[in-house]
Amino acid sequence: DAGVIQSPRHEVTEMGQEVTLRCKPISGHNSLFWYRQTMMRGLELLIYFNNNVPIDDSGMPEDRFSAKMPNASFSTLKIQPSEPRDSAVYFCASSFPAASYEQYFGPGTRLTVT
Amino acid sequence: AQSVSQHNHHVILSEAASLELGCNYSYGGTVNLFWYVQYPGQHLQLLLKYFSGDPLVKGIKGFEAEFIKSKFSFNLRKPSVQWSDTAEYFCAVNAHQGGKLIFGQGTELSVKP
Numbered sequence: 355d356a357g358v359i360q361s362p363r364h365e366v367t368e369m370g371q372e373v374t375l376r377c378k379p380i381s382g383h384n385s386l387f388w389y390r391q392t393m394m395r396g397l398e399l400l401i402y403f404n405n406n407v408p409i410d411d412s413g414m415p416e417d418r419f420s421a422k423m424p425n426a427s428f429s430t431l432k433i434q435p436s437e438p439r440d441s442a443v444y445f446c447a448s449s450f451p452a453a454s455y456e457q458y459f460g461p462g463t464r465l466t467v468t
Numbered sequence: 469a470q471s472v473s474q475h476n477h478h479v480i481l482s483e484a485a486s487l488e489l490g491c492n493y494s495y496g497g498t499v500n501l502f503w504y505v506q507y508p509g510q511h512l513q514l515l516l517k518y519f520s521g522d523p524l525v526k527g528i529k530g531f532e533a534e535f536i537k538s539k540f541s542f543n544l545r546k547p548s549v550q551w552s553d554t555a556e557y558f559c560a561v562n563a564h565q566g567g568k569l570i571f572g573q574g575t576e577l578s579v580k581p
Contacts, residue, residue: 385567397512397558397571410568445511451567455500459511 358460360446366466372434375463378427379448387457388421388431389445397445403429404451436467470495470563474572481549482580489544489575491559500562501542502569503533507555515557518542529553551581 359378367373379386387402401411406423414421418437423429433440443464447457475490493499503515516527523535533544542559559572 387568396573399568399571402568404567447512449567455562455567455569456502456514456517457567457569459504459513461511 358446358448358458360444360460360463362463363461364464364466366468367436368468369437370435371467372432373436373440373465373467375431375444375446375465377429377431377446377460379429379446380458381427383448383450383458384426385449385451386423386429387447387449388429389447390442391445391462392442400431433465436465438467441465441467470561470570472559472561472570472572474557474559474575476575477573478576478578480578480580483551484548485579487544487546487549487553487577489557489559489577491542491544491572492540493542493559493561493570494540495561495563497563501533501535502560502562503527503531503542503544504558504560504571505555506558506574512558515544549577549579551579553577554579 361376384405388400390398400413401421402409403423419433421431443462445462446460449457472493501518504512505515506512515531516525516533518525518535526532531546533542535542556574556576558574560569562569
């Protein structure tokens with residue numbers, strides 16, 4: 355298995371631009387999680403899905419952030435418009451709760467907003 | 469609300485020293501417990517996990533953790549650290565609420581050669 359796949363691995367954009375981060379979970383996993391990691395705030399859960407349905411989005415910072423999971427093999431996290439304070443590493447993780455609750459993390463997307 | 473507390477923010481050790489990183493959680497029911505490791509510039513990887521049974525769990529790279537239910541603790545240990553153990557370590561708890569993990573703040577471990 356290829357593991358959790360994220361793209362792009364690095365993104366540099368200017369303030370005000372739209373940013374879309376992509377994630378492909380491990381095949382067969384029915385839960386997907388988006389995290390943000392910064393030096394100041396550590397690892398934060400933004401949103402998670404079970405069976406493609408958003409369950410808890412209380413960690414989404416504000417309306418500029420949105421996430422979708424149109425099918426079991428793809429999810430996006432969009433920031434529009436982006437701001438410098440959004441600069442962080444964004445991780446996607448997937449799990450199969452009925453089996454173990456263990457989350458498998460992707461390599462992350464390092465976002466820099468200038 | 470459930471929470472996970474890691475006692476140390478940054479630990480500095482010399483090679484061959486013994487390691488113990490503290491983790492306490494606040495939840496009175498059945499839990500699954502995890503330790504993840506994040507090497508510099510990399511993503512989080514599972515180090516070990518506890519679901520049930522023997523409270524002493526052995527993981528990869530010589531790490532182990534002990535679940536003490538009465539103390540709500542799941543401390544990570546290694547008898548002799550190596551320079552390559554330099555990383556950030558995260559404790560996490562699942563309280564059987566839809567697969568969500570509650571992560572601690574992380575402990576940065578620096579091992580001096």
